Amino acid sequence: MLHALGPISALLLSNAFLLLGHGLLLTLLPIAASAAGFSDTQVALTGSAYFLGFVSGCLATPHMLKRVGHIRSFAVLATCYSVVILIFPLLSEFYSWLLLRFFIGIAISGLYMIIESWLNGSSTAKNRGSILSIYTTLNLVMVMCGQQLLNVGSEQNSMLFALAAIFISIAIIPVSLTRSSAPGVVQTVKLNMFKVWRHSHIALIGAVIAGLVTGAFWSLAPIYAKDNSFDSSQLAAFVSATVLGGACFQLPLGRFSDRFDRRSVLMYAALAGSLVSLLFVGLPYVVTTFGGWPASILAFFWGGTCMTLYAICLAHANDNASSEDFVEISSAMLITLGLASAIGAPLASLAMGLVGANGLYAFTSGCLLLFFVIVLLRRRSHALPPNMETKESFRAVTDMAGPTAYEMDPRTVIEPVHSKD
Template identity: 80%
Template structure:
């Protein structure tokens, strides 16, 4: 395995710096927007712009790669990302931030695709799954590290923006100096929602619910923490605990879903997630020290159910699918997740406007309980589309990735073999 990592070590180092800077920005931007006088709805809309930019980047980046190649595309996107970050404190207007957040969503999705296609080009049938797991884990760990950097400055000055820009600029260096072989070409993203719907209604609905919930979280959770009097340290720990919960629970829940009906696993995950959301709504009124360990523990379990929902839905969508359908289905699922994420934040902001900061988790709880009811009735009226013999093995995946990540799945190696034949 070490021999397989040596050729991509510079790429993984670049990915680490990129994700630390990006993780810092995910925490910083909602708080900075609120400090600049944006309403919760405006903060949510800037988050929506980010997710729309992410989807646009997934669709447009393959065209850039065909024109100038991977290294130049990486340098252009990372440099653009750094420049956009430095403009944020200079342009504290709502419409300016809408455009800027769209641009960073576009840039980060393009950077994901470049890194993922590069990794895929250096993978083979023996190490493809391991490389995908390392990449997924690295993304989550680096985002958590970036969230902790929020404690080094104030959202009201430019220090943290500059730090994020520096980290992302450093990410350009290892990739630019690499001697690794040229990556495989990235294919245009194929979107076929009808195929996903044909394979699993629940998977597509789950991707929508997952997007609504996680989109609201990434855009508004820092505002929830701020309005509940979390200090900077508590805010960083709170957000990192959510991501850590998703990382820790994904593989165990995935393995459980391999052994049982995935719909049942999704149903109980939604039920537990809605219960934990209810805790976030109620506990601040009864626990005076909620901003400390109670919030951290609750966030860990909320992340364990909500941040893993998409991965189980993706596995369910691919059950009974042929290998040549895998990337197409996964790309459609990711686009669905991105589009629904852009809607989740504004909807959650309406809830927050009605009942206060706790409205964020009231909204996520309502989405999850609705998904629980849908799965419950669907499970009673339809037989499972897959049994233990036809199920695909669960693979770890994160919503902090692009469509090219799915080409690293070992199951896609079948396609290459068939093409050679």
């Protein structure tokens, strides 16, 4: 394994710096938008713009890769990302932030796609699953570390924005200096919702629910924390605990779904997530120090139940698929997740407008409860086909990824073509 990591060490180092800056920005932007006087609905719409940009980047980046290759594409997108970050403190208009967050979505999804296609081209069927696991773990760890950087300064000055831009700019250096050959061009992402629906109704519905829930969280959780009087360290711990919960529970729940009906795992995970969300709604009224460890503990279990849904839905969608369909189905699932995330944030903001900050988790509780009922009814009325009894092993995949991450699954048939930039 160490021998396999050598040629991609520079790429993984660039990825670490990129996710450090991006992790900081994920939590910083909603708080800074609120401090700039944006309403909860406006903050949610900027989050929606980010997810729409993410989907657009998934579709546009392959064309850039075909034109100028991996290294120059990475440098261009990372530079654009850094420039956009530095513009945020200079502008306070809502429509400007809407456009800037859209560009950030394009940039980060493009960077994900470049990194993942490079990793895929540098791996083999024997080590591809291990490299994907290392990449997924690195993503989650660096995002958590980036969120802790909130304690370094205040969202009301430009220092944190500059710090995020610095880390993303540093990410350009290892990739630009690497002597390893970049892989060949990636194929354009195809979108076939009918194929996903044919393979699994529950998987596509689950991607929608996961998008609604996680999109609302990433856009509005910092606002929930601020309105419940969390200080900077409590906010960082709260968001990091959510990501940590998703990281810790993803593999155990995935392995459990390998042994039993994945729909049962999805059903009970959704029910548990709905109940934890209800605790988020009620406990702030009865626990005066909710912003400390009580919130972080709940966030850990909320992340463990909600941040894991998408990967299990993806596995369920591919259980009855052939290897040549794997990337196409997974790309459609990811784009569905992104579009649902763009819708989830403004819907959750409406709930917050009706009942206050706790409306965020009232919204997620309702979505998860709805999914529980759908899976329960579907499971009773639809038996799995016989060839679903033997399933492929679960592969951990974070939702912070581009379409080419799914090409790295060893089940996918790939014939990589290497070329120098």
